[in-house]
């Protein structure tokens with residue numbers, strides 16, 4: 001795949017194209033490919049660098065995060081009130097966050113769509129109308145069921161514990177082809193087996209004439225008489241990584257796909273959007289328990305994520321099998337010095353069970369001192385209850401699976417050794433601030449709304465404030481989903497791209 005590297009561009013660039021897409025992640029890649037296939041001249045501008053699988057496969061996990069993730073994977077949501085401190089991960093590379101996913105694929109659950117169509121009035125988003133977009137993307141990115149033979153022992157124990165408590169588990173679907181179970185999906189698949197958009201979508205966009213430029217930071221969107229006209233920004237310097245050589249590009253249609261953390265920042269920097277910009281951010285707070293077994297688990301052997309349960313979906317809790325690189329897990333273990341070494345040595349006997357909350361959306365993204373946004377999050381009372389309930393469920397499943405000790409995601413808490421101890425600890429409900437949480441699915445910071453009062457974009461993806469300016473990424477999803485977000489982002493982006501193409505003559509007239 002030929003990518004134009006912004007770091008190699010030495011003189012200012014100007015050009016005119018039909019469509020500029022800002023961001024090459026799950027949403028941006030899909031839009032770029034669709035419009036290139038329709039014969040439009042398309043340019044994709046991506047702030048991150050381009051790293052093919054053989055390159056990131058050779059990186060240690062921490063190095064991969066420094067190379068492929070925003071803020072080296074150390075971004076966080078500042079907690080307001082009784083809220084956990086949450087790390088928030090996002091990709092910054094060609095392919096965006098899709099390069100870092102566990103590959104897990106879900107469609108938007110029917111009850112979520114029912115809420116969107118009835119309460120929010122987004123009539124077109126019914127399961128039937130979205131199904132063809134999902135089917136198409138699933139084919140494109142090779143969504144397949146994880147075979148039982150690929151389950152790690154950690155996942156098997158999760159399933160066994162759940163079964164003995166009457167909780168059914170199902171096999172996950174992932175976007176993989178030829179997965180060898182390297183169990184390091186979150187750092188880029190070293191075997192090129194995860195069908196992230198840099199592998200499954202962008203090459204086709206380029207084959208249809210799209211230009212993808214890496215290391216190209218878009219700083220403002222140009223608007224004249226209420227119509228988007230293009231973008232300005234700077235290529236990043238090869239030595240310092242700082243913005244350097246300028247570009248000034250004109251387009252008939254501009255599509256923002258910077259992800260939920262950066263789309264609002266770009267809109268605000270450009271003085272665009274409604275009051276909703278940057279508000280209503282949902283995070284799918286995720287957590288895990290570590291379970292110590294007498295026998296070896298070797299949880300790194302097998303697919304990193306292979307099972308889930310929607311048994312508690314009505315209560316806003318989804319159980320998901322998890323694992324990650326032992327070096328990353330070890331950093332989060334309790335204790336210091338000798339105590340910490342003891343836990344690290346027990347790693348082969350540890351399984352990990354995970355869950356996430358279908359949250360209310362108490363997050364906000366604001367511009368502040370640096371390039372990265374200030375993200376704040378206030379967890380609702382309902383979600384705090386869900387969080388504690390989820391921690392309790394995971395702990396009970398671990399004991400039911402035969403765990404000797406369970407490490408709860410509570411900073412400073414000693415491992416518990418019995419169900420009674422677990423229940424007592426959860427019932428005491430220490431401050432939710434002490435819970436160790438992560439977010440991989442920031443959504444909703446430029447949400448879709450049926451009118452200008454209720455959202456930033458129309459159901460078509462065009463912004464209410466500016467003609468010919470579209471948003472097609474996770475920020476338009478109007479609520480959290482309760483399930484992983486990449487497939488929903490891509491299906492929505494495909495729907496938006498089809499709408500742009502269907503109405504292109506109108507956008508040309510508006511741009512004239």
Ligand SMILES: Cc1cc2nc3c(=O)[nH]c(=O)nc-3n(C[C@H](O)[C@H](O)[C@H](O)COP(=O)(O)OP(=O)(O)OC[C@H]3O[C@@H](n4cnc5c(N)ncnc54)[C@H](O)[C@@H]3O)c2cc1C
Pocket residue numbers: 022023024025026027028045046047048089090091092093094095096097098100101102103104105106186216217218219257258259260262263266440441442472473474475484485486487489
């Ligand atoms: C570690 C991790 C694991 C995940 N696991 C899963 C999973 O298993 N299953 C699942 O469904 N989802 C998963 N997700 C979530 C999924 O990856 C995201 O929901 C999805 O990729 C979001 O797509 P997007 O287009 O909104 O943003 P992104 O894919 O994040 O793309 C945004 C792109 O825009 C670029 N950009 C931002 N600002 C600018 C600018 N001003 N100029 C130029 N470029 C810019 C960014 O660098 C980035 O590359 C995971 C995410 C992470 C981080």
